[in-house]
Amino acid sequence: MxxxxxxxxxxxxxxxxxxxxxxxxxxxxxxxxxxxxxxxxxxxxxxxxxxxxxxxxxxxxxxxxxxxxxxxxxxxxxxxxxxxxxxxxxxxxxxxxxxxxxxxxxxxxxxxxxxxxxxxxxxxxxxxxxxxxxxxxxxxxxxxxxxxxxxxxFGVLPVEENDKVCLECKRRQQVCVMVSKGEPCMGPVTRTGCGALCPSFGRDCYGCFGPAENPNTTALSRRFAGLGLLPEQVAQRFLFINNAAPAFHAAGLKAREDSHD
Known part of the structure; x- marks a missing residue:
C-alpha cells in the first residue's frame, strides 16, 4: 500500500x-x-x-x-x-x-x-x-x-473566499436586516462562508468569519451610529470574536477613542 x-x-x-x-x-x-x-x-x-x-x-x-x-x-x-x-x-x-x-x-x-x-x-x-x-x-x-x-x-492553496456576507444574502434572496429592521449588522464588512446563517433567521451578522476584502469599517461605524449605537457599543461590535483581526481591531479602537472624546 x-x-x-x-x-x-x-x-x-x-x-x-x-x-x-x-x-x-x-x-x-x-x-x-x-x-x-x-x-x-x-x-x-x-x-x-x-x-x-x-x-x-x-x-x-x-x-x-x-x-x-x-x-x-x-x-x-x-x-x-x-x-x-x-x-x-x-x-x-x-x-x-x-x-x-x-x-x-x-x-x-x-x-x-x-x-x-x-x-x-x-x-x-x-x-x-x-x-x-x-x-x-x-x-x-x-x-x-x-x-x-x-x-x-495537489500542492496548491484553495481559493480564498473574500465576498461579503451581504452578497451571500443577495444570492439567497434574504431580506437585509439592517435595512428592514434597523439591526446593526456586520455583514457589509464580514467575509462569507457561513451561508448568511444569522440573517437567514432575521438576526444580524456577528462577524464570525472575519474581515472581508476591502472592508469599509469607517462607513459601517457611521451607519451604526445612525442606528443609535453609542461609540462603545460600536467598538464592541468590532472587538468581538475576531477582535485581533487588524481591520476590526483598528475600527474598534477608533470607536473606543471616540467614546472618550
Missing part, C-alpha cells in the same frame, strides 16, 4: 468547535482516512503530537508559555500549517482579555493565582510562526476543511 499523506489536528486555547468540522464530515471523514493518515487527532483517537506530518491543522489561540513552545514544534514538524477558526486566525474570544486587566480577573477567580501561567496577551498563531493557510470562521465549516485537504494534497 502506498504511503498516504500524514495529517495532524492540534488543539490550543479553544472550545474544540472547529475540530468538530472534521467529525461532522461523518462518512466523508472515513473516506478521507483512506486517502490520508490521521496521525494525531486527540478528539477522534490517535495521539502523536510530535510526529512529522504533511499537513497540520491548528485550532486555538496562544495564551500560555507552554503553547508558545508547542506551536514552534508543530511548525517545525509540518510541511503545511493551516490555522482553523477565529481563535487560531485572530485570537478569538480569549483575546478579549487583552483589553482588560487579566491579572485582576485571575486573582478574582482563583484562590492561588500564582499557579496560573499565562502570557501577557493572547495572540493568533501567525504572530509567532509562519502560516501557510488561514481558514476563518467561528467555527469553520466541513466544506472548508475538505477543500483545504483536497487542494493541499
Amino acid at each position: 502506498r504511503n498516504r499523506p500524514r495529517v495532524a489536528i492540534h488543539k490550543f486555547s479553544s472550545c474544540d468547535g472547529c475540530q468538530l468540522a472534521f467529525l461532522n464530515l461523518g462518512e466523508a471523514l472515513l473516506t478521507a482516512a483512506e486517502l490520508v493518515e490521521f496521525v494525531h487527532f486527540a478528539e477522534a483517537g490517535p495521539v502523536a503530537p510530535d510526529e512529522k506530518v504533511d499537513i497540520a491543522f491548528v485550532e486555538g489561540s496562544l495564551s500560555t508559555p507552554h503553547e508558545l513552545e508547542r506551536i514552534r514544534q508543530v511548525r517545525a514538524n509540518s510541511t503545511y500549517l493551516v490555522t482553523i477558526g477565529a481563535c487560531a486566525t485572530s485570537g478569538g474570544v480569549q483575546a478579549l482579555r487583552n483589553m482588560a486587566d487579566a491579572g485582576q480577573w485571575v486573582a478574582g477567580i482563583y484562590a492561588q493565582p500564582q499557579y496560573i501561567e499565562s502570557l501577557a496577551t493572547v495572540s493568533p498563531i501567525a504572530q509567532h510562526v509562519p502560516v501557510d493557510l488561514e481558514l476563518w470562521g467561528c467555527p469553520v465549516t466541513s466544506r472548508q476543511i475538505v477543500a483545504a485537504i483536497r487542494a493541499l494534497l
Whole structure:
C-alpha cells in the first residue's frame, strides 16, 4: 500500500468547535482516512503530537508559555500549517482579555493565582510562526476543511473566499436586516462562508468569519451610529470574536477613542 499523506489536528486555547468540522464530515471523514493518515487527532483517537506530518491543522489561540513552545514544534514538524477558526486566525474570544486587566480577573477567580501561567496577551498563531493557510470562521465549516485537504494534497492553496456576507444574502434572496429592521449588522464588512446563517433567521451578522476584502469599517461605524449605537457599543461590535483581526481591531479602537472624546 502506498504511503498516504500524514495529517495532524492540534488543539490550543479553544472550545474544540472547529475540530468538530472534521467529525461532522461523518462518512466523508472515513473516506478521507483512506486517502490520508490521521496521525494525531486527540478528539477522534490517535495521539502523536510530535510526529512529522504533511499537513497540520491548528485550532486555538496562544495564551500560555507552554503553547508558545508547542506551536514552534508543530511548525517545525509540518510541511503545511493551516490555522482553523477565529481563535487560531485572530485570537478569538480569549483575546478579549487583552483589553482588560487579566491579572485582576485571575486573582478574582482563583484562590492561588500564582499557579496560573499565562502570557501577557493572547495572540493568533501567525504572530509567532509562519502560516501557510488561514481558514476563518467561528467555527469553520466541513466544506472548508475538505477543500483545504483536497487542494493541499495537489500542492496548491484553495481559493480564498473574500465576498461579503451581504452578497451571500443577495444570492439567497434574504431580506437585509439592517435595512428592514434597523439591526446593526456586520455583514457589509464580514467575509462569507457561513451561508448568511444569522440573517437567514432575521438576526444580524456577528462577524464570525472575519474581515472581508476591502472592508469599509469607517462607513459601517457611521451607519451604526445612525442606528443609535453609542461609540462603545460600536467598538464592541468590532472587538468581538475576531477582535485581533487588524481591520476590526483598528475600527474598534477608533470607536473606543471616540467614546472618550
